[in-house]
Amino acid sequence: MPALCRDCCRPFKSGDDCPRCGSTRVVAHPELFDLTIAHMDCDAFYASVEKRDNPSLADKPVIVGHAGGRGVVTTACYVARKFGPRSAMPMFKALELCPHAVVVPPDMAKYKAVSAAMRELLLKATPLIEPLSLDEAYLDLSPEHRLVDRPPAILLARLARAVERQVGITISIGLSYNKFLAKMASDRQKPRGFSVIGRAEAVSMLAQMPVSAIWGVGAATASRMAEAGIDTIGQLQQMPEAELLARFGKFGRHLFAMARGQDSRPVTPDRPAKSVSNETTFARDIRGFDDLRAALVPLADKVAGRLAKADLAGHTVVMKLKTADFRSLTRNHRLAEPTRRADIIAGVATALLEKEADGRAFRLIGVGVTDLCPGGMADPPDLFGL
DSSP states (O other): OOEEETTTOOEESSOSSOTTTOOSOEEEOTTTTTOOEEEEEESSHHHHHHHHHOGGGTTSOEEEEOOSTTOBEEEEOHHHHTTSOOTTOBHHHHHHHOTTOEEEOOOHHHHHHHHHHHHHHHTTTOSOEEEEETTEEEEEOOTTTOSSSSOHHHHHHHHHHHIIIIIOOOEEEEEESSHHHHHHHHTSSOSSOEEEOOHHHHHHHHHTSBGGGSTTOOHHHHHHHHHTTOOBHHHHHTSOHHHHHHHHTTHHHHHHHHHTTOOOOOOOTTOOOSEEEEEEEEEEEEOOHHHHHHHHHHHHHHHHHHHHHHTEEEEEEEEEEEETTSOEEEEEEEEEEEEOOHHHHHHHHHHHHHHHOSSOOEEEEEEEEEEEEEGGGSSOOOTTOO
């Protein structure tokens, strides 16, 4: 079976150990040198950067986030995760689980610089890089796109090694024949993993998995499917496309394809923003409408400023709230014409807020716009105005 050493990056015919350097960090798969779509994901990115810059933290449980009762965990390193802390968990709960953790406030400017350094390395392999966030991206290493005439698996092993040596953090790699499966593969062996999903095993592997493993199936959709007696992808594989369309509308076509390991989405460099938003977490829970509105208005100003800077506008205003028990509420209103005016954004968001401010305690409020379009389409003048 074709194999590759992840330390010296040399291919060989088969075996558990590299015949050249003796390393046991070997990846082997029948389709190893034929697959071209990859997903790269940094391992506990923010925490890894902090450990890189402060070696005394190397073996300690590190949590990146703002300390205090209102903070949430941005990233927990793998040492900390053994005790239970996870991303998006309230900080007080994370520290109850891991009281000896070292809490480090996030430094976004530094993380952006590290992300840029990694991207420079990725661009040496292919120009087709689709960033999903600062710490993950898809890569298309098809022959017509890759810049080095070597199998993608070898290029990816070299990239992982270069990131470790030059940037000082580790990444995990997923390699497959489409984005859905590449992302799934990268999650299988973290940290410092390299996992492969080929065409031959994709359908049988998916059959054993829960429907929530399908890209686009969230908790609410999975719950509705469970109510209909559909728990596994294997069950979806047994259903005709017509039945899925009848049950789930257009989304049924997506389920039919994904259940069979089919994903036609291309790797798209620098995808345009889908929304512009701003939010704030309160030092103390707020119940009153007037106080909530006072927090909402400056957020609308910030959103309008960002839209103007990017020369964008939006058709839909979104208002977000998070209750004291961490339940999120999102409400939206589509406008007759796109806008980037702060007063319109604030006015619509206020109307949405008024329907929800019923005395419940809220810990967070946010405002945004979606359905973006060029700024020149924004706020057409009233032809009858004086």
